[in-house]
Amino acid sequence: MDLRERQPLLNTPSTHYNTLQPESIGNPHNELSPSHLDSLPGASSGKSLSWSSAYILVVSRVIGSGIFATPGSIVKSTGSVGLTLLVWLVGTILSACSMAVSMEYGCMLPRSGGEKVYLEYTYPRPRFLASCLVAAQAVILGFTASNCIVFAKYTLFAFNIESTEFQHKALAVGLLTIITIIHGRFLRTGIWIQNVLGWVKIFLIGAMSLTGIWVILLRLYGGPAHISPGAARNSPIVWDTIWEGSNWSWNLLSTALFKVIYSYAGLNNVNNVLNEVHDPVKTLKTVCPSALFTAGGLYFLANISYFLVVPLEEIKSSGELVAALLFERLFGDHIGRTLLPLAIAISAAGNVMVVTFALARVNQEIARQGFLPWQQALSSSRPFGTPLGGLIVHYVPSLLVISLPPQGDVYNFILDVEGYPGQIFALAVTLGLLLLRYREPDRLRPFKAWLPAVWLRIGLCLALLVAPFIPPPNWKGDVNFFYAAYAIVGVGVIVFAIIYWYVWTVVLPRWGGYRLEEEVETLDDGTSITKLIRSYRA
Template sequence: MSLNEQEPLLSKISTGEPESHVIDDGLSDPVPSRNIDDDVLPETATYGRNLGWSGAYIVVISRVIGSGIFATPGSITKSVGSIGISLLLWVAGAVLAACGLSISLEYGCMLPRSGGEKVYLEFTYRHPRFLASTLVAVQAVLLGFTASNCIVFGRYTVYAFYGHDATDFAQKLVAASLMTVITVIHGSHVKTGIAIQNAFGWVKVVLVVSMGFAGLYVILFRPTATDLPASERQAFSWDDLWEGSNWSWGIISTAVFKVSYSYAGLHNINNVLNEVKDPVRTLKSVGPIALLTACIFYLLVNIAYFAVIPLQEIKDSGELVAALFFDRLFGNSIGKTVLPLAIAVSAAGNVMVVTFASARVNQEIARQGFLPYASLFSSSRPFNTPLGGLIVHYIPSILVITLPPLGDVYAFILDVEGYPGQFFALATTVGLLKLRKSHPDILRPFRAWLPVVWLRIGVCLALIAAPFVPPKGGKGDVSFFYATYAIVGIMIILFAVGYWYVYFVALPWWNGHRIEEETDVLEDGTSITKLVKVKNIEVS
């Protein structure tokens, strides 16, 4: 099917009508096509399109708003020195996030199907054959876990009821229980899981908005306290906003990275487009609106912190700025319960949408034939859910939650999880330029602005290089070499390349065979690709 035939297909997908990809020779039953070029075609998940606009918005905003807004503003303000720079950085973070969002929007509107970066890399980098798929599969198996927000949920839930007496075992038990319950819910009933994650998401939105308006209320209706000492005044005059500013590029860049991580996840809906109603139109509006609202929420919450808490206390708070906020609003006793539960709800909502999306990506990897027992993990049986993908996600998550001790080793594992993603982000961004040359006629309902693409490339390169810049004093936040996690992340990528070379190049050459793709259809209607060995025929 030619690229010029895509437009009517996109109109079909906007109504939710499944599109059948078939090769019909008139002599046999139609066979679905799994050719990589067909990734431009729309496809509906076997369990249907259950995500409307609001559900898609929650998948994004609940992924973006995690625990960062409750922890990072204090350290950011301390490093940059002033309220003005701190607020500017949250706006700058939104601008940088918009660069990444524009890349995912162009890809997602061009290739409107589940899988996200997996689809984009396979479509863009056809050669060497199977390399892109292998890299994505290795990352999914070795690094496809959701542990950080599970641990945050366990830590703050236990603290809310037992205080500092909680043991590491109790925290891990609660964290593992959350992961298990979410997996069971998403694996047994799709619509129930969506309803629950929507509820968590809206509670999170209401919580953040309430914090912001609490700060505005204080600014508008609190009488001027001129008799207070300077350290107790909340400064919002123009001069006070910039007092103590530190414009050092090293300090600013580090703070920008912290802010940028708080905007991560805007592309989460790209992973589940087979389940989104009217995917192209929804994608074009959900992403930008989620980014805009997240920026507004973050600014409101930061203003609330500055309005309620004296600036010096914010600088000294470290990761406890939200604790000071709730303490001043509700008092010490209630604040110690409200804050932990608020953070726990935020973390639980994050885990639900990450698990929801990761399971779909894992299922797409299995459908392409790059997981063992691919037919099992590709199937939607027995509950018409991506249970196989959930299992692939659940196992490494539970291992990371339960095995490493809380502390340096755990933080190290989380850093390893995120670092290789910067290489994938760089590859997709460069790939966008490559596709514009190799496939100039492909339908692009959204097109990223070229300067934004180049800025995104620069940001990716900076994040890749950042771990190797020696921290102040030559020692980071962990007890071992500060760049160890980056080195391990690079080694995982090299391992994937080595595995690809052995399985798809060396062994076929040695044994005289080649790897080919065959299409099959499972009993539930899922079309999959099988990788089969075909003996080379010698010509005499």
């Protein structure tokens, strides 16, 4: 019998954990030591990320355009102040549950790749299915379009330019192109820039969040009359009125929850680059909770500031410019309309940098394990010691998503399309965590997620997957598309990946009389890749 048939775990690239670690045989904990990690395919011996860099990588990914651009659409979906704050609270708790699952996986399997590694390790059968699904999701939906769009809108708003659709798209594409060049040519410079932008972003969101407290103090002790005209005299944050106008449709609430969860997206960003982190397990256990508390506190204060300063109806109609309205009302046309919106644009650019940095490495892992064409070119770190191939794979779909769709509701639609398949993978990862606890109870787990949090995340994923197909009031969603359009597109990507997997790994091998096998090869630059070769039957 073929060795691969006797040991199914050898059939997926991620299971080199077992095949390349003879020392772990007989180890009751199957512990992965740092030396073992360096021997894994695709592992990097360069540790370029300190604790502070890892923290910025997470915080700058989390605090992106979400808190600046999504509150308007979230309020439009929920209809009231009270329900909006409740959705943010529930979204924060659920994001913490998701973070705990990622932390257990990351501490148990501390290598770059994130969900790709976890799904491949957990679901080795059917062969290559998990890898194809992750590859399709990463390549087709792993774009960085939303923050590029926010950057363009806030930049043009700051300079009071009556822009055309072409100017918006050109500026967004220009940002994406420059960041791709920086990360592809100047590794350490790119890390330094994203660290600086990350701290600027924390200062910015902190200042914005404190404006709510400032406004309260001004109201208590008397202050300038120009602050929040119409809203200053009738604050919406009164218990008797905060629930007025609430929309309790689960379809609308689910899209609002998607956007809140999107605002926390990136709490697992360091999981994607663990090969490059000093002391990855210890760093992971402290960086992620620190980022969650930082973002959660700032988000709550920022929402209070919006409601204290900007009238509710203006927030609902603000689109992605609610933060700009806040600053304009607080500080006037010069500072409020120019300097602070420009700072938000820079913050969005910082988010694009860290997302591009992480997703390029995920794409490189996918290429190294044989699931992209031109494998050697896309897997290599030559000529600049950077994942240039992964950056190109990330750049192309992002460019198309920015350039092709019309403006209008495209921002919210992009968020929803990104979020829906993500819930499918989140459900698979979370169920896989329970499966691994049953299948490998003795594996070392430096961090273990609280079991109720795991089940809560499973319940959330199921609810969010069903919600888009429940008709909202008047059969109208929060964008000018069919209310379930984003879910259909997301499911379509998954179905496409399954069909591709079946044709590539089942139909064609049957017709051709061969079997797909894995063969490890080392490139000239020392990079280990897994080639998928055809093994013909005798």
